[in-house]
Amino acid sequence: MKTVKPLVRQILRSAWLLVLIQPCACNSQVASEETGSVAGGSIGPATLAVIVNDADPLSRRIGAYYAQQRHIPENNLIHVSFASDRSGMTRGEFAQVMATVNARVPSSVEAYALAWTRPYRVGCMSITTAFAAGYDEAFCARGCKATRPSPYFDTDSRRPHEDFGWRPAMLLAGTGFDDIKALIDRGVAADGTRPPGTGYLVSTNDAARNVRSRFYPGIILMQSDRFRFKIIQSNTVRYKENIMFYFTGLARVAGIDTNRFLPGAIADHLTSSGGQLTDSRQMSSLRWLEAGATGSYGTVVEPCAFTQKFPRPDIVIDRYLDGETLLEAYWKSVAWPGQGVFIGEPLAAPFREKNTPLQGMEPDSPGVKTSD
16 A cells, blocks of 8 residues: 555545635635655654743643753743733734844744643734734735635644744644643653554534535555544534544534543534634634543634645645654645644654654653742
């Protein structure tokens, strides 16, 4: 299967590019090339910077714990200060924060872990894309329009900043320290476990939000030799054990807290405002993390049903099973990430080889030492 899979992927990708644009279920063409440097391992502690908001006591606590658990080098812990009592940051505030980050970030850093839940938005775009690529209104859209594409989309790059000038970011988000600590612990526990489990590809009766179901048959075709997947025709999945992947499309997903998610699990729902983490009119993507997932995604402003603005399940699954970190696999699966926020433990890598540590995770690697 390994020799056939690249051809199958190309066929499936070509078929996707031929889909016609439709109102409110819009899918526009976006080019993708297998480019970028492939030398070296996945993003790891030596190439990840943790951004801490000193004005937020919870952020300070999260940053310290994460740095300890992931052995983040002291120079990669970057302290900034901004208001954390609202969902959005202004463009001016962001410019000040990024000036501090840019002055302090080591040149070796390729990605960011953001140690907070709010703000999750900068102006009209998500905060994770703002940190990744800078504030740019080409990432925004009023109405059903395309946005600036990601050069990192579905590439083999291991060094996105070196290759593209981007540092992809992920929020270490949650409703309190205990929830975020549990998230971090799940991510660390997942590494190299290659867990047996099941991926649930859920096809709902919500036609506008079920647009990713077109990718499900390709996942079965490409991945059935190395992981177990089920296509479910239902709005709910309840009382399932050992869930590794769960993709669906609904405004609110019932019953997720009845399931058991494996460490490192990825789960998300395609809807308009899942990325409005603390004040969504729909279901916040935080609910997935609270249910036991290790990574999720949601949009912070109305995206319309462009599949390009959400994770493509076939891509994130393929790359995760190939051993990439959560941050890498998730980011590479979103063609137009400007309106979406990535949340979870960025270095989780359940399918990497046990004897292939992440960059900076060598046995005697120095890190930040601090108490829980």
